[in-house]
Amino acid sequence: MTSATPQTNDEILQFPQLFPIKLVGLTTEYFQTIVTDIAREHFDDFDESTIEIDYSRTRKYMSVTITVxxxxxxxxxxxxxxxxxxxxFKVVL
Structure with a gap:
């Protein structure tokens, strides 16, 4: 019987790769702008066309998903x- 060596997260993730990030917070007019600004700080090739926006049933919360x-x-x-x-941001996934 052979024992498998556990893989670290760095071995599982291979770079470069497209990676989705979902951010959730209270619905405001500037929420998407904040997400975009932070994404641009960390990813010089950030493509705004990857932005997906969704709202809670009551529209109190919104989520912005970006793919970097x-x-x-x-x-x-x-x-x-x-x-x-x-x-x-209330939740970052």
Whole structure:
């Protein structure tokens, strides 16, 4: 019987790759702009045509999903840290 060596996340993720990121927060007129600005800070080739917007049933919350061209785990981690430290975002997936 052969024991399999567990893979680390870095071995599972291969770069570059298209990577979806979903951000959820209260519906405001500037929510999408904040998402776009942060994405541009971390991904110089960010394509705004990948933006998808959805609303909760009551429209109190909105979600913005972007797809980025991630070149490294570090790049994704930096984006995640920037988003989770911003109080506008309630959930980052």
């Amino acid at each position: 061209n991630a070149k490294s785990r570090e790049q994704l981690d930096n984006m995640y840290r920037a988003c989770t430290s911003n109080p506008v």
